[in-house]
Structures are given as C-alpha cells and as structure tokens.
Amino acid sequence: MxxxxxxxxxxxxxxxxxxxxxxxxxxxxxxxxxxxxxxxxxxxxxxxxxxxxxxxxxxxxxxxxxxxxxxxxxxxxxxxxxxxxxxxxxxxxxxxxxVSDQLGEYIQFEKRKQQGTENLFGIIQAIKNKRKIEFTYNKFNQNEESLRLIEPYIVKEFRNRWYVFGKDNEDCEVKNFALDRISALVITDMEFKKSDTLNIDEYFRNSFGIYIPEDKTIYEVILAFDPLQGKYIKSLPLHESQEVLIDNESEFRIKLRIYLTYDFCMEILSFGDRVKVIRPNELTQQIKEILFGAWDLYENS
Structure with a gap:
C-alpha cells in the first residue's frame, strides 16, 4: 500500500x-x-x-x-x-x-496574495530551539525597509494574516511583525533565554487580535445585538471572555473584558445598526468619533 x-x-x-x-x-x-x-x-x-x-x-x-x-x-x-x-x-x-481543477464550476476560492507562510515553518523551528531570527521588514507606514533582529516567542493568526511576536533587539520591546512583510529570513546561531515573567497566554488574554495598548487598561464592555445577529455572536464568540447577559426574542446582550483597540472598534462597526454599545462610555465615544469622521467624508458628496 x-x-x-x-x-x-x-x-x-x-x-x-x-x-x-x-x-x-x-x-x-x-x-x-x-x-x-x-x-x-x-x-x-x-x-x-x-x-x-x-x-x-x-x-x-x-x-x-x-x-x-x-x-x-x-x-x-x-x-x-x-x-x-x-x-x-x-x-x-x-x-x-x-480536486479544484475538476470542480472549478462548484468551488470559488478567495483571491488574495500569499500570506508569508513560506517562512512559518522556519520561524516555528527558531522559536522551538530559542534561536534569534534576522529579516528585512517592510512596514506599510514607512517608505523603506529595515533590518530586524528579534527573539521570536510565538506566531499568531489574525484576519487571514500570520504574525510573529518577539523582543526586538534594538529597543528590547515586544512587537509583532506580519509574515507577509518579512523577507530574507535568517535563523541565526544566536541563542536566547525567554523571560520567565512573560506569559504569552496572559499577554493576549484581554486583546482583540494582535495589538496591545500601551496603558493596558482592561474594560468591561457590554454590547447589545438584535436577536438574529445574536445567533451568530453566540455561535462564534467575539472574545474568549464573552459572557451572555440577555438572550431572548428582543435582545442578545453580552459582556466582555477587553482592551479598547482600533481593531475592536472596527469589529463593532462591522455589525452596523445591529449592535449598540451599552458601556463603557470611552468605547461609545470612540465609535461616535469614527462614525462622525465617516459622515464628514460623505456630507457634501
């Protein structure tokens, strides 16, 4: 066989x-x-x-x-x-x-660029063996590439992208780097010892996605959805801290313990008029500012 x-x-x-x-x-x-x-x-x-x-x-x-x-x-x-x-x-x-070639008329895949996964195995091996990695990195908000040397701790997936998290040797800060913006990856012979005080699970516990705010303030967020949208939120929770407060024919209400980040705001806005922020006021204000900014773009068009 x-x-x-x-x-x-x-x-x-x-x-x-x-x-x-x-x-x-x-x-x-x-x-x-x-x-x-x-x-x-x-x-x-x-x-x-x-x-x-x-x-x-x-x-x-x-x-x-x-x-x-x-x-x-x-x-x-x-x-x-x-x-x-x-x-x-x-x-x-x-x-x-x-079998996609034979089933072309039945299956349609999303067309997107490569996600940098060609470097995924090498980075994981570096993490496992505690070896520093060096690579060229191209940030979207910069016009030139930079050479980075980091201690890789973990790889994480978010919104169909892969990221490597590790301590940047330049300033000793823990940062994330998108794999699709990494090139010329080298697994070096330089070993590192991971900090005993850094717990990766705890590090991301209150985050939505990959970004951690500088102040690391954790908010108790309460969101109210209409019943239909609530069925989707119940089947695919927004966050691991999600707790259902109300689930009836008129409302689906949840509570989260989470950082207030731009990515989280974008997630809430993606539900349109099917969600309302009950609290905290800080999140309500952030959502309003984004909506008013969008209104200004279209007000005179």
Whole structure:
C-alpha cells in the first residue's frame, strides 16, 4: 500500500467517525465502498486499524475510543484540542485544492496574495530551539525597509494574516511583525533565554487580535445585538471572555473584558445598526468619533 493510500485512509476513518459512531465492520464496509469509488484499496485488517488509531492520535491529536456497550468506535471530543480542529480544517481544504481543477464550476476560492507562510515553518523551528531570527521588514507606514533582529516567542493568526511576536533587539520591546512583510529570513546561531515573567497566554488574554495598548487598561464592555445577529455572536464568540447577559426574542446582550483597540472598534462597526454599545462610555465615544469622521467624508458628496 502506498503512502498516499495510507494517509487518505486515515482521513476517511476520521471523516466517518466525525459524522457517526461506527463498528469495525461498518468502518470496513465504508472503506470498501470508498475503494470502489476512488479506485484505490483502503481496506484493512483489524490489527492495521488499531495501528491507524495510534497514528491518528499522534498526527491529529484525536482520541478514538471504543464503546464496549454499543461495540462502536467514536472520537472522544472532550479530549479534542483546538489545534486538532484546525489540522482537520486544513486537511479538508487541502483535499479540496487537490480536486479544484475538476470542480472549478462548484468551488470559488478567495483571491488574495500569499500570506508569508513560506517562512512559518522556519520561524516555528527558531522559536522551538530559542534561536534569534534576522529579516528585512517592510512596514506599510514607512517608505523603506529595515533590518530586524528579534527573539521570536510565538506566531499568531489574525484576519487571514500570520504574525510573529518577539523582543526586538534594538529597543528590547515586544512587537509583532506580519509574515507577509518579512523577507530574507535568517535563523541565526544566536541563542536566547525567554523571560520567565512573560506569559504569552496572559499577554493576549484581554486583546482583540494582535495589538496591545500601551496603558493596558482592561474594560468591561457590554454590547447589545438584535436577536438574529445574536445567533451568530453566540455561535462564534467575539472574545474568549464573552459572557451572555440577555438572550431572548428582543435582545442578545453580552459582556466582555477587553482592551479598547482600533481593531475592536472596527469589529463593532462591522455589525452596523445591529449592535449598540451599552458601556463603557470611552468605547461609545470612540465609535461616535469614527462614525462622525465617516459622515464628514460623505456630507457634501
């Protein structure tokens, strides 16, 4: 059996168990059906299936368990990490890309420039091995490139962009750098020791996106949405601190503990007239200023 068939078989097993618990017989019949459909041989013995369970756990962080009462296998969701969800999502998309040429009339991908992910693996290796990285950086608000040397701590995704966070050797400040503006990346031989006082999870806990305000003031934000928009906010929370205060036929109200940043204001404005800031007053004023500024642009047009 080829490596391609083995990897595809793992994916088929996962897909089957994502949708329904199944006995080994049902899984075998499913693999047999897919073999006939795709022209490959995905059928396996029970012994090989047990090895596949171990491989799935190692590759995807998915724990497949056996229910002795129903005699069926299932994915233990309480042990499933967020990272494993993203791995499966990426694999789903990868498989779509493989057949996108044949399905052009059914699938339309967003057209966008490369996100700098060609440097992602190298940066992660530098973080893991505590090696400083050097690169040329092009800021949008500057006309010239600059050479940077940083201690990389973590990579973070926000709004379809990837960023690396680390301490800039020039001023010893923790900053973010967008991967799509990085070029000529070099993983140096210079080692660094990460500060014991910097907790990355805590660093971002009250942020929306990637920016941290200088004063680091945390606000209790209360937002009121109309019921329809509330369904979307409930299914995809704005922030990990989100707490539902009201959820009825006339209003969906939430509370957040968060920094007030421009990105957060833009997120609120994206909901238009379907959201109202209840408090704090500081956020209300920021939203008003942006709206009045937009009004001035169109007032005489």
């Amino acid at each position: 080829s490596t391609r068939e083995a990897i595809a078989r793992l994916y088929l097993i996962i897909n089957r168990l994502r949708t329904q618990q199944s006995s080994f017989k049902e899984i075998y019949e499913y693999l047999e059906f897919e073999s006939d459909l795709q022209g490959y041989d995905y059928t396996i013995s029970k012994r090989t299936f047990q090895r596949d369970i171990d491989d799935i756990r190692a590759l995807y962080d998915l724990d497949i368990q056996y229910n002795s009462s129903s005699r069926k296998y299932y994915i233990a969701e309480e042990n499933q990490s967020y990272g494993s969800d993203r791995k499966l999502e990426a694999f789903d998309i990868f498989n779509i890309f493989k």
